[in-house]
Amino acid sequence: MKIWVVPMALTTMMLAACSPRVALEAPKEPITINLNVKIEHEIRVKVDKDLDALFDKESGLF
Amino acid sequence: MKKRLWTLAAALMLPLAAFAMTLDQAKSQGLLGEQPDGFLGVVKATPDAVALAQEINQKRRDAYLSIARKNGISLEQVAALAGQKAIERTAKGEYIKTPEGQWVKK
Numbered sequence: 001m002k003i004w005v006v007p008m009a010l011t012t013m014m015l016a017a018c019s020p021r022v023a024l025e026a027p028k029e030p031i032t033i034n035l036n037v038k039i040e041h042e043i044r045v046k047v048d049k050d051l052d053a054l055f056d057k058e059s060g061l062f
Numbered sequence: 063m064k065k066r067l068w069t070l071a072a073a074l075m076l077p078l079a080a081f082a083m084t085l086d087q088a089k090s091q092g093l094l095g096e097q098p099d100g101f102l103g104v105v106k107a108t109p110d111a112v113a114l115a116q117e118i119n120q121k122r123r124d125a126y127l128s129i130a131r132k133n134g135i136s137l138e139q140v141a142a143l144a145g146q147k148a149i150e151r152t153a154k155g156e157y158i159k160t161p162e163g164q165w166v167k168k
Contacts, residue, residue: 044143047140050129051129051147054129054144061122
Protein backbone atom coordinates (compact mmCIF):
# COMPACT_ATOMS: atom_id res chain seq x y z
CA MET A 1 0.00 0.00 0.00
CA LYS A 2 2.77 2.38 0.86
CA ILE A 3 4.46 1.63 -2.48
CA TRP A 4 1.72 3.61 -4.34
CA VAL A 5 2.24 6.75 -2.36
CA VAL A 6 5.52 7.69 -4.05
CA PRO A 7 4.40 7.42 -7.70
CA MET A 8 1.14 9.14 -6.88
CA ALA A 9 2.94 12.00 -5.23
CA LEU A 10 5.29 12.21 -8.19
CA THR A 11 2.40 12.29 -10.65
CA THR A 12 0.70 15.00 -8.68
CA MET A 13 3.90 17.02 -8.56
CA MET A 14 4.47 16.58 -12.29
CA LEU A 15 0.94 17.66 -13.08
CA ALA A 16 1.29 20.60 -10.78
CA ALA A 17 4.60 21.50 -12.39
CA CYS A 18 3.18 21.27 -15.86
CA SER A 19 0.00 23.22 -15.46
CA PRO A 20 1.54 26.64 -14.69
CA ARG A 21 3.64 26.42 -17.86
CA VAL A 22 0.57 25.88 -20.00
CA ALA A 23 -1.20 28.71 -18.27
CA LEU A 24 1.73 31.05 -18.92
CA GLU A 25 1.93 30.30 -22.63
CA ALA A 26 -1.75 30.61 -23.34
CA PRO A 27 -2.16 34.40 -23.08
CA LYS A 28 0.80 35.12 -25.39
CA GLU A 29 -0.94 34.19 -28.63
CA PRO A 30 -4.21 36.11 -28.35
CA ILE A 31 -2.31 39.29 -27.46
CA THR A 32 -0.14 39.09 -30.59
CA ILE A 33 -3.13 38.34 -32.81
CA ASN A 34 -5.15 41.15 -31.32
CA LEU A 35 -2.37 43.64 -31.98
CA ASN A 36 -2.08 42.64 -35.61
CA VAL A 37 -5.81 42.82 -36.17
CA LYS A 38 -5.97 46.20 -34.49
CA ILE A 39 -3.28 47.71 -36.72
CA GLU A 40 -4.78 46.27 -39.86
CA HIS A 41 -8.21 47.41 -38.84
CA GLU A 42 -7.03 50.95 -38.18
CA ILE A 43 -5.34 51.18 -41.57
CA ARG A 44 -8.40 49.68 -43.21
CA VAL A 45 -10.63 52.30 -41.64
CA LYS A 46 -8.27 55.10 -42.71
CA VAL A 47 -8.03 53.80 -46.28
CA ASP A 48 -11.79 53.39 -46.34
CA LYS A 49 -12.17 57.06 -45.37
CA ASP A 50 -9.69 58.17 -48.03
CA LEU A 51 -11.53 56.13 -50.63
CA ASP A 52 -14.89 57.56 -49.59
CA ALA A 53 -13.45 61.02 -50.14
CA LEU A 54 -12.21 59.94 -53.56
CA PHE A 55 -15.63 58.55 -54.47
CA ASP A 56 -17.56 61.56 -53.22
CA LYS A 57 -15.24 64.10 -54.80
CA GLU A 58 -16.50 65.35 -58.13
CA SER A 59 -13.48 63.83 -59.79
CA GLY A 60 -15.52 61.78 -62.22
CA LEU A 61 -13.35 58.78 -61.47
CA PHE A 62 -16.29 56.65 -60.32
CA MET B 63 -10.92 91.04 -70.91
CA LYS B 64 -14.21 89.88 -69.48
CA LYS B 65 -14.83 87.70 -72.49
CA ARG B 66 -11.42 86.13 -72.12
CA LEU B 67 -12.16 85.28 -68.49
CA TRP B 68 -15.41 83.63 -69.48
CA THR B 69 -13.61 81.59 -72.11
CA LEU B 70 -11.10 80.50 -69.51
CA ALA B 71 -13.83 79.56 -67.05
CA ALA B 72 -15.67 77.62 -69.72
CA ALA B 73 -12.49 75.86 -70.79
CA LEU B 74 -11.82 74.85 -67.19
CA MET B 75 -15.32 73.58 -66.57
CA LEU B 76 -15.90 71.82 -69.85
CA PRO B 77 -13.53 68.84 -69.47
CA LEU B 78 -14.87 68.01 -66.01
CA ALA B 79 -18.48 68.11 -67.12
CA ALA B 80 -17.89 66.17 -70.31
CA PHE B 81 -15.75 63.65 -68.45
CA ALA B 82 -18.28 62.94 -65.70
CA MET B 83 -21.12 62.57 -68.14
CA THR B 84 -19.20 60.32 -70.41
CA LEU B 85 -18.33 57.87 -67.64
CA ASP B 86 -21.91 57.73 -66.44
CA GLN B 87 -23.07 57.32 -70.02
CA ALA B 88 -20.51 54.62 -70.70
CA LYS B 89 -21.65 52.75 -67.61
CA SER B 90 -25.38 53.12 -68.20
CA GLN B 91 -24.96 52.14 -71.85
CA GLY B 92 -23.19 48.99 -70.74
CA LEU B 93 -19.85 49.85 -72.34
CA LEU B 94 -17.80 49.99 -69.14
CA GLY B 95 -18.11 48.21 -65.83
CA GLU B 96 -16.45 47.96 -62.43
CA GLN B 97 -13.95 45.20 -61.68
CA PRO B 98 -12.93 43.72 -58.32
CA ASP B 99 -9.38 44.99 -58.89
CA GLY B 100 -10.57 48.60 -58.57
CA PHE B 101 -10.22 49.50 -62.22
CA LEU B 102 -12.71 50.01 -65.01
CA GLY B 103 -13.15 47.18 -67.45
CA VAL B 104 -14.39 47.35 -71.02
CA VAL B 105 -17.59 45.38 -71.49
CA LYS B 106 -18.24 46.45 -75.07
CA ALA B 107 -15.22 47.79 -76.89
CA THR B 108 -15.95 51.02 -78.71
CA PRO B 109 -12.97 53.34 -79.36
CA ASP B 110 -14.45 56.00 -77.06
CA ALA B 111 -15.08 53.53 -74.25
CA VAL B 112 -11.57 52.06 -74.46
CA ALA B 113 -9.97 55.53 -74.45
CA LEU B 114 -12.11 56.68 -71.53
CA ALA B 115 -11.33 53.56 -69.49
CA GLN B 116 -7.62 54.05 -70.07
CA GLU B 117 -7.73 57.69 -69.08
CA ILE B 118 -9.75 57.11 -65.91
CA ASN B 119 -7.80 54.02 -64.89
CA GLN B 120 -4.58 56.01 -65.09
CA LYS B 121 -6.06 58.68 -62.82
CA ARG B 122 -7.39 56.03 -60.46
CA ARG B 123 -3.97 54.43 -60.26
CA ASP B 124 -2.45 57.78 -59.26
CA ALA B 125 -5.11 58.30 -56.61
CA TYR B 126 -4.72 54.75 -55.24
CA LEU B 127 -0.96 55.15 -55.13
CA SER B 128 -1.12 58.31 -53.04
CA ILE B 129 -3.57 56.65 -50.61
CA ALA B 130 -1.32 53.57 -50.44
CA ARG B 131 1.78 55.65 -49.67
CA LYS B 132 -0.05 57.70 -47.08
CA ASN B 133 -1.13 54.56 -45.20
CA GLY B 134 1.93 52.40 -45.79
CA ILE B 135 0.17 49.61 -47.69
CA SER B 136 0.39 48.35 -51.25
CA LEU B 137 -1.31 49.78 -54.31
CA GLU B 138 -3.04 46.43 -54.85
CA GLN B 139 -4.56 46.48 -51.36
CA VAL B 140 -5.97 49.97 -51.89
CA ALA B 141 -7.20 49.04 -55.37
CA ALA B 142 -8.95 45.92 -54.07
CA LEU B 143 -10.72 47.92 -51.35
CA ALA B 144 -11.73 50.49 -53.97
CA GLY B 145 -13.01 47.74 -56.24
CA GLN B 146 -15.16 46.35 -53.48
CA LYS B 147 -16.58 49.78 -52.79
CA ALA B 148 -17.12 50.59 -56.46
CA ILE B 149 -19.01 47.35 -57.02
CA GLU B 150 -21.14 47.98 -53.94
CA ARG B 151 -22.02 51.43 -55.26
CA THR B 152 -22.75 50.34 -58.81
CA ALA B 153 -26.33 51.11 -59.83
CA LYS B 154 -28.76 48.37 -60.80
CA GLY B 155 -28.60 47.48 -64.48
CA GLU B 156 -24.93 48.37 -64.83
CA TYR B 157 -22.15 45.86 -65.32
CA ILE B 158 -19.84 44.45 -62.67
CA LYS B 159 -17.19 41.79 -63.05
CA THR B 160 -17.31 38.78 -60.76
CA PRO B 161 -14.10 37.53 -59.10
CA GLU B 162 -14.29 34.66 -61.60
CA GLY B 163 -13.97 37.17 -64.44
CA GLN B 164 -17.49 37.23 -65.84
CA TRP B 165 -19.48 40.35 -66.59
CA VAL B 166 -22.90 40.38 -64.94
CA LYS B 167 -25.61 43.01 -64.77
CA LYS B 168 -26.20 44.13 -61.22
